[in-house]
Amino acid sequence: MARKSVIARERKRQRLVEKYADKRAELKAQGDYEALDKLPRNASPVRLHNRCKLTGRPKGYMRKFGISRVTFRELASNGKIPGITKASW
Incomplete structure (x- = not known):
């Protein structure tokens, strides 16, 4: 943080x-x-400078969601972001 x-x-x-x-x-x-x-x-x-809305992390920022990649991965894994599912093939 x-x-x-x-x-x-x-x-x-x-x-x-x-x-x-x-x-x-x-x-x-x-x-x-x-x-x-x-x-x-x-x-x-x-x-x-774009920063994660939740943690303030300056790098790895995802514009579409407004959060960093680390926070995104945590939230997506917990099912907190609607419409995001883990890829499997």
């Missing part, structure tokens, strides 16, 4: 991106890059 501070930092970045999304789009459309530079760094969506 990731440190709580890292998870909190990522949530804070997410909130900043949402807050400044409209303003960033407006400034980009105008081509006003000086004003764009004055916005907070963490307001840029490029600075976000």
Whole structure:
């Protein structure tokens, strides 16, 4: 499990991106890059990193489910994810 501070930092970045999304789009459309530079760094969506919603793990993230591969495997094995069955052939 990731440190709580890292998870909190990522949530804070997410909130900043949402807050400044409209303003960033407006400034980009105008081509006003000086004003764009004055916005907070963490307001840029490029600075976000996908993390597992349950554990905060940064690697092995599955976009479709929003969780890491390790958590996915545990939940799928326990039958907690509907429609997912273990492959057999």
